[in-house]
Amino acid sequence: TQLLEQSPQFLSIQEGENLTVYCNSSSVFSSLQWYRQEPGEGPVLLVTVVTGGEVKKLKRLTFQFGDARKDSSLHITAAQPGDTGLYLCAGESGAGGTSYGKLTFGQGTILTVHP
Amino acid sequence: DARVTQTPRDKVTEMGQEVTMRCQPILGHNTVFWYRQTMMQGLELLAYFRNRAPLDDSGMPKDRFSAEMPDATLATLKIQPSEPRDSAVYFCASGFRYAQYFGPGTRLTVT
Numbered sequence: 001t002q003l004l005e006q007s008p009q010f011l012s013i014q015e016g017e018n019l020t021v022y023c024n025s026s027s028v029f030s031s032l033q034w035y036r037q038e039p040g041e042g043p044v045l046l047v048t049v050v051t052g053g054e055v056k057k058l059k060r061l062t063f064q065f066g067d068a069r070k071d072s073s074l075h076i077t078a079a080q081p082g083d084t085g086l087y088l089c090a091g092e093s094g095a096g097g098t099s100y101g102k103l104t105f106g107q108g109t110i111l112t113v114h115p
Numbered sequence: 116d117a118r119v120t121q122t123p124r125d126k127v128t129e130m131g132q133e134v135t136m137r138c139q140p141i142l143g144h145n146t147v148f149w150y151r152q153t154m155m156q157g158l159e160l161l162a163y164f165r166n167r168a169p170l171d172d173s174g175m176p177k178d179r180f181s182a183e184m185p186d187a188t189l190a191t192l193k194i195q196p197s198e199p200r201d202s203a204v205y206f207c208a209s210g211f212r213y214a215q216y217f218g219p220g221t222r223l224t225v226t
Contacts, residue, residue, distance in 0.1 A: 031213055042119075042206050042217030043158070050213065088158065092212070101146050101212045102171060105158040 003027075004091050006106035014114050016078050021109045023089035024071045030092050032065055032072045033103065037086040046074075079113045086110050117141045119218035121207050127224045133195040136221045138207030139188055147190045148215060149175075149182055150206040158206075164190065197225045 005024045013019055023032065031050045035043035047056050049065035049072060056063045060083075062075040072089055090103040120139045128134055140147045148163040162172035162182040172182060179198070184190045194201055202225050208215040 033213070033215075035217075040219070042208070042220055045214055045216070048213040101148075101165070101210070101215075102160065102163065103215065104160075107157045 004089055004104055004106035006087075006089055006109050008109060009107065010110050010112075012112045012114070013079055015080055017113075019076050019079055019111070021074045021087055021089075021111075022071070023073065023091075023106050025091060026070065027091070027093065028069050030069070032069070033090045033092070034063055034072070034074055035088040035090065037088060037108075043086075043088055076111075079111075081113045081115050084111055084113050119207055119209050119216055121205075121218035121221050123221055124219065125222045125224075127226065128197055129226055130198055131196040132225075133193065134197050134201075134223060134225075136192045136205055136207075136223070138190040138192075138209075138218060140190060140207070140209030141216055142188070144209035144211065144216070146210055146212075146215075147184060148208040148210075149190070149192050150208065150217075151203045152206060152220070153203045161192070161205075194223075197223075199225045201225050 007022050031048055033048045034046045036046055037043040047063045052069045053067045054065045060077045064073050087109045089106045092103055122137045146165045149161040150158050151161055152158045161174045163170055164184045167184045181193045204220045204222050206217050206220045208217040210216050
């Protein structure tokens with residue numbers, strides 16, 4: 001079973017601070033996805049990274065896939081209260097065939113940004 | 116805009132009763148997933164379908180859970196009989212490789 005360890009589990013910061021969430025595994029993933037979930041709703045896809053070393057930016061969010069495709073990070077610059085939510089990383093293990101698209105999710109990071 | 120819909124949104128039932136959850140995936144998506152989310156276990160994959168064919172249901176307790184996709188517009192997850200430990204939020208998602216779109220979930224409480 002492939003596991004994804006997310007850290008930290010909880011993060012409580014003030015508006016304007018920067019933060020980084022980590023997602024680590026001993027397994028290689030063919031792709032890594034990040035989702036954000038708000039209370040009472042389903043997760044919403046933020047980004048997918050596919051290539052080792054890949055960096056993607058989404059406004060104040062920067063996502064990086066590790067060179068060995070075993071880890072990923074999400075960095076938020078100048079956090080805002082609207083960034084509050086549960087952040088989930090999810091790895092796809094299958095290189096092809098029937099298992100592609102099947103995701104293993106990390107436990108999540110609950111981020112609270114105080115005004 | 117296109118969304119995954121799930122019904123019911125909330126379900127409270129007594130232990131031993133049958134529960135059926137329904138999902139309408141986004142038209143054109145070829146893969147449909149069922150997940151369960153709890154505080155303790157997080158988000159767990161129960162089953163998924165590609166082009167309506169079941170690919171993997173290894174995450175489901177086989178004796179009481181069943182998942183089907185009778186047509187391209189409907190996926191169902193059934194629990195019979197339900198148990199208190201089944202209390203969770205159940206999500207349906209549809210999509211392709213590299214992107215899944217989640218519905219709002221069904222919050223199931225089994226008393």
